[in-house]
Structure formats: C-alpha cells, structure tokens
Amino acid sequence: MAAIVEIEDVKKVYDGGFAALKGVTLNIEEGEILALLGPNGAGKTTLISTICGISRPSSGAIRVGGHDTVSDFRAARSLVGLVPQEVNLEPFETVWRTVRFSRGLFGKPKDDTLIEKILRQLSLWDKKDTAIRALSGGMKRRVLIAKALSHEPRVLFLDEPTAGVDVELRRDMWEIVAGLKADGVTIILTTHYIEEAEAIADRVGVINNGKLLLVEDKDALMTRMGQKQLRIDLQDRIATVPPALHGFDLELAEDGGSLIYRYDTRADRTGIAKLMAAMSEEGLVLRDLQTSQNSLEDIFVGLVHEPEAAA
Numbered sequence: 001m002a003a004i005v006e007i008e009d010v011k012k013v014y015d016g017g018f019a020a021l022k023g024v025t026l027n028i029e030e031g032e033i034l035a036l037l038g039p040n041g042a043g044k045t046t047l048i049s050t051i052c053g054i055s056r057p058s059s060g061a062i063r064v065g066g067h068d069t070v071s072d073f074r075a076a077r078s079l080v081g082l083v084p085q086e087v088n089l090e091p092f093e094t095v096w097r098t099v100r101f102s103r104g105l106f107g108k109p110k111d112d113t114l115i116e117k118i119l120r121q122l123s124l125w126d127k128k129d130t131a132i133r134a135l136s137g138g139m140k141r142r143v144l145i146a147k148a149l150s151h152e153p154r155v156l157f158l159d160e161p162t163a164g165v166d167v168e169l170r171r172d173m174w175e176i177v178a179g180l181k182a183d184g185v186t187i188i189l190t191t192h193y194i195e196e197a198e199a200i201a202d203r204v205g206v207i208n209n210g211k212l213l214l215v216e217d218k219d220a221l222m223t224r225m226g227q228k229q230l231r232i233d234l235q236d237r238i239a240t241v242p243p244a245l246h247g248f249d250l251e252l253a254e255d256g257g258s259l260i261y262r263y264d265t266r267a268d269r270t271g272i273a274k275l276m277a278a279m280s281e282e283g284l285v286l287r288d289l290q291t292s293q294n295s296l297e298d299i300f301v302g303l304v305h306e307p308e309a310a311a
C-alpha cells in the first residue's frame with residue numbers, strides 16, 4: 001500500500017505561543033482506517049485541521065496524494081473530506097440543499113444522483129427536504145458526513161464522530177465507516193472510546209501533549225492485550241533460568257527472586273500446569289503467585305501518564 005497522507009515532522013505553535021503539535025511524523029496508507037486516541041487537548045483536532053489545510057503547520061510538511069497542503073492547497077484539499085467535531089450547519093437550510101451546496105464549494109459539477117446515493121447510504125433520504133434545525137443531533141452528525149462525502153474525497157477525517165451519540169447510532173456509524181472503506185476511502189478518526197478503535201481500526205495511534213506516542217497495527221495491539229503475565233515469587237533466588245524451563249516464555253525479575261511467565265489468554269492451554277510441574281521437578285519452591293493482564297486501555301493510560309521524556 002502507498003501512503004496517501006505523508007506528515008513530516010509537523011509542529012504547530014498557535015498565535016499565543018502554545019505548542020499544540022511538537023513534531024509529528026506519520027504516513028497514512030491508502031485504504032486504511034486509522035484511529036487516533038488521546039485525551040482532551042492532546043492535539044487531535046489540531047493535527048486533523050492541519051492535514052486538511054484549515055490550519056497551517058508552523059514547520060514541517062504535509063502532503064495529501066503527493067500535494068503539499070500549503071503550496072498546493074486546492075489540490076490537496078479536494079482530496080479530503082472533513083467531518084468536524086463541532087456541528088456547524090445552517091439551521092434553516094434543508095438537508096438536500098446543504099449537501100448539494102457543499103459539493104459546489106469544491107468546484108465539482110452537479111451530480112444529483114451521487115447526492116441521492118450518499119443521503120440514502122446515511123439513511124437521510126426521507127429527511128432530504130427537512131430543515132437542519134428540525135433534525136435530531138445524530139441526524140445532524142450524518143448530515144456532516146454527507147457534506148464531507150459530497151465531493152467524493154479519497155481521505156475522510158472524522159473528528160469524534162460518535163461523541164455523545166447513542167449506542168445504536170455508534171454502531172450505524174461503524175457500519176458507515178466500514179462501507180466507505182469497502183469503497184476504497186481512507187479513513188482517519190479520532191475517538192475517546194477505546195472500544196471504538198478496537199472495533200473498526202486497522203491501526204491505532206496514541207497522541208498526547210502534541211506528540212504521537214505510538215502507532216501500531218491494531219491486531220498486534222490486541223495480541224499484546226490478550227497476553228497475561230504470571231509472576232511467580234520464589235522461595236530462593238536463582239542466578240539464571242534453569243535449562244529445563246527454557247521451553248517457557250520466562251523472564252527472571254527481582255534479582256532472581258521472581259519469574260515472569262507470559263501466556264496468551266486466548267490459547268487453548270495456558271501452559272501454567274506444565275510450568276508448575278517442571279518447576280517442581282527442578283526443586284524450585286514458590287512463595288507467591290500473581291497474575292495481571294495488559295489491555296489496550298492499560299497501554300493507553302500508561303503511555304499518556306508517562307512522565308514526559310526530555311525533548
């Protein structure tokens with residue numbers, strides 16, 4: 001897969017002097033769904049606005065489809081659709097006119113068949129002649145998506161598409177996103193919901209304090225999540241893991257006072273019983289046992305609360 005969005009060491013310092021992005025580098029592959037997780041104020045909206053050309057990077061460069069977002073703004077902007085975090089619609093306009101007008105803003109020729117297809121896809125067709133102010137909050141969010149899709153973008157940014165929406169609409173939104181991916185659209189979404197990232201993303205990025213802390217394949221993260229640790233405290237310290245135990249994923253800790261055993265909770269057998277038998281044969285006496293599990297949430301919380309590394 002080729003990168004459709006290339007972000008190179010992007011920094012953003014707002015007018016008041018606040019550094020909201022402190023050097024972000026990231027390639028977004030064509031056709032993937034990337035979920036950006038991060039606490040309030042992390043820089044998610046700033047990053048998205050900068051990629052979409054609404055805000056300029058203070059330094060660094062961004063290219064969309066090979067077009068620089070500053071020097072080649074129009075070409076870059078025409079490839080992206082943005083569903084903003086805040087609802088910003090004209091209350092007295094109808095759904096139909098709102099979405100149709102949005103396409104015109106990008107200089108694309110009228111295409112009522114396409115607008116109809118988008119409205120149907122988003123279950124808005126029966127509301128097409130309704131004024132925006134007479135829609136529910138969830139419907140307004142759908143109109144925002146319809147607007148963002150009206151000029152057939154290759155990359156769609158969804159800034160917290162499911163914040164404050166009910167469970168059903170959240171699932172609908174996930175289905176919509178999956179459908180768009182099937183149509184070949186690249187999708188970047190921000191979210192506060194870890195289960196949302198788990199449900200739909202191909203890759204997960206964690207951003208905090210203007211820095212991208214991690215970008216990893218979701219399945220790899222899930223595998224890590226599925227891992228559980230068993231800590232075995234020993235009666236007597238050992239210098240090395242005995243050869244008879246080399247077949248187990250063991251690590252010596254606490255100066256030889258403990259063994260850490262990693263196993264997959266989703267595997268048929270954990271291997272614990274075998275390990276215990278092998279340890280007993282080696283004459284190792286246990287003092288205590290403790291298990292702990294890594295979840296995406298732990299990884300996230302751990303990353304976000306880590307003391308900032310010296311910049």
Ligand SMILES: Nc1ncnc2c1ncn2[C@@H]1O[C@H](COP(=O)(O)OP(=O)(O)OP(=O)(O)O)[C@@H](O)[C@H]1O
Pocket residue numbers: 014015016018019020038039040041042043044045046047085
């Ligand atoms: N126009 C602006 N001028 C000055 N500072 C800003 C501006 N916009 C955002 N900031 C600051 O930049 C930081 C990042 O804001 P941003 O909106 O990107 O966060 P976010 O990750 O989207 O948060 P949230 O989850 O709350 O939406 C915040 O500290 C914010 O106060």
Ligand SMILES: [Mg+2]
Pocket residue numbers: 044045046085159
């Ligand atoms: Mg935001």
